[in-house]
Amino acid sequence: MKKALKELWDECVDIFKDNISPKQFDTWFACIEPQTFDGKQLVIAVPSRFVFDHLETTYIHLIYKVITRVFGKGVELSYNIQEIAGTKTINKPSDGNIIIQEPVKTKVMPTAFDELTQTMAASELDSRLNVNYTFANYIEGDSNRLARSVGEAIAQNPAKTFNPLFIYGPSGCGKTHLVNAIGWGIKQQHPTLRVLYLSAHLFQVQYTTAVRQNKVNDFISFYQTIDVLIIDDTQEWSGNKATQTTFFHIFNHLHLNNKQIILTADRPPIDIVGLEERLLTRFKWGLQAEIEKPTKALCRAILSYKVKQDDLPIPVNVINYIAERVNGSVRDLEGIINSMMAYSTIYKCEVNMKLADQVLPRYIKVDTRPLTINDIKKCVCKHYSISETELCSQSRRQPINQIRQTVAYLASTMTDLSNMQIGDNLGGRTHATILHSIRHIQGLAETDTEFRQELEDLSDEIKRNR
Numbered sequence: 001m002k003k004a005l006k007e008l009w010d011e012c013v014d015i016f017k018d019n020i021s022p023k024q025f026d027t028w029f030a031c032i033e034p035q036t037f038d039g040k041q042l043v044i045a046v047p048s049r050f051v052f053d054h055l056e057t058t059y060i061h062l063i064y065k066v067i068t069r070v071f072g073k074g075v076e077l078s079y080n081i082q083e084i085a086g087t088k089t090i091n092k093p094s095d096g097n098i099i100i101q102e103p104v105k106t107k108v109m110p111t112a113f114d115e116l117t118q119t120m121a122a123s124e125l126d127s128r129l130n131v132n133y134t135f136a137n138y139i140e141g142d143s144n145r146l147a148r149s150v151g152e153a154i155a156q157n158p159a160k161t162f163n164p165l166f167i168y169g170p171s172g173c174g175k176t177h178l179v180n181a182i183g184w185g186i187k188q189q190h191p192t193l194r195v196l197y198l199s200a201h202l203f204q205v206q207y208t209t210a211v212r213q214n215k216v217n218d219f220i221s222f223y224q225t226i227d228v229l230i231i232d233d234t235q236e237w238s239g240n241k242a243t244q245t246t247f248f249h250i251f252n253h254l255h256l257n258n259k260q261i262i263l264t265a266d267r268p269p270i271d272i273v274g275l276e277e278r279l280l281t282r283f284k285w286g287l288q289a290e291i292e293k294p295t296k297a298l299c300r301a302i303l304s305y306k307v308k309q310d311d312l313p314i315p316v317n318v319i320n321y322i323a324e325r326v327n328g329s330v331r332d333l334e335g336i337i338n339s340m341m342a343y344s345t346i347y348k349c350e351v352n353m354k355l356a357d358q359v360l361p362r363y364i365k366v367d368t369r370p371l372t373i374n375d376i377k378k379c380v381c382k383h384y385s386i387s388e389t390e391l392c393s394q395s396r397r398q399p400i401n402q403i404r405q406t407v408a409y410l411a412s413t414m415t416d417l418s419n420m421q422i423g424d425n426l427g428g429r430t431h432a433t434i435l436h437s438i439r440h441i442q443g444l445a446e447t448d449t450e451f452r453q454e455l456e457d458l459s460d461e462i463k464r465n466r
Helices: 005-019 022-029 049-058 060-071 097-101 115-119 145-156 175-189 200-212 216-223 241-256 277-283 296-309 316-325 330-347 353-362 373-384 400-414 419-424 431-447 449-465
Strands: 033-037 041-046 076-082 089-093 165-168 195-199 228-232 260-265 287-290
Touching (some): 005 060, 022 049, 022 330, 041 049, 049 060, 049 076, 060 076, 145 165, 145 287, 175 195, 175 260, 200 241, 216 241, 296 316, 316 330, 330 353, 400 419, 400 431, 400 449, 419 431, 431 449
Parallel strands (some): 041 076, 165 260, 165 287
Antiparallel strands (some): 076 089
16 A cells, blocks of 8 residues: 655655754755645645755655655655745745666765776766856946956866966855856866865865875875866965975876866965975966955845846845845855844744844944044045054145045045034144035035045945944
């Protein structure tokens, strides 16, 4: 006698509970409802696109192992995704159905340094690239335009120019996303090339293991077979002479044989303390491309794209609210969105300003201190490379005078100070002088679009760095 669908699903639930924590089960699995099973396809219902995406990216292998065990080999999985307000559903087949056609196997990882691993075809090598990081969802802005353009050129013609490519910038600015996108672009354009992405930390761990197993030569030989080597966070090698020496030999071999090398760090090579001079020289052979923290406008564009792409019920005012407060970290943006959607799913509440206020302090330090004219002076002086002494001096020469007028204008729009108080903080200027400065800057902003954009960028910079 065949078991009923509910009975089969209950068996799955018991296995899920044995393999994940109660909190994980309650958040992501308790909301699943089995709908139909025709002997070939299992259809389950989930409450939102967000839950579907998380199940597919985080728990896909577990789900397929369990389904194969309970429902049998060859069963395909499909979802009914409940839309916003419960008005309709979306039918969505699982992106991982190819996995269920055969027993799930662990992918071959470059941790065993035997001859088979060294000679496997490109199609068999696990590139370790993140499937979610592509050019299609990498949003371009002023902070990353150069690096992205170079990356696209490399994807078309690896090892022809910009080799090595060294991308640097602060944590969370999108370096990892970009280098993964380059890797996927190369695999798409040149499927026969062996592409490998890994962190500098994993490279170092693998090297240490190879030393312990007396397989350093095998380790080096394996990496010398890679056509496109992408290593993230190379500042991790700071001071580790053995790892740097080993990579130096790998680098020379790859570069000599016209293989593409892509590296990242949180600072330019010259600022990595403990980096050997000969490796520093190699890192400077190609192109160094900086990615800066995203501006508020780019943060807003990234959030808007994610909301549209994933069909998330997040209103525009919440998007703008988050973009204004996140301190230039794409990683924080993603974490905040994921947390809000998780809260919304678990507690069955709307995503609104109240929920944003609950989630934001978990990711960013919320500064409730009022903005001061000293914050403005400090930031503007740094931006224009002048001293506060020059700013507040009696000099009327350009560009000092216009920078002083800009500070006066920003102080009038960003603080509650009177014109007299602003003047006192700018070397004892009179009310009339400050009023003239404000009107002058207003006039420039109205007639000069480039200057208006500069003012907006300065305003964002002041809020972000106070």
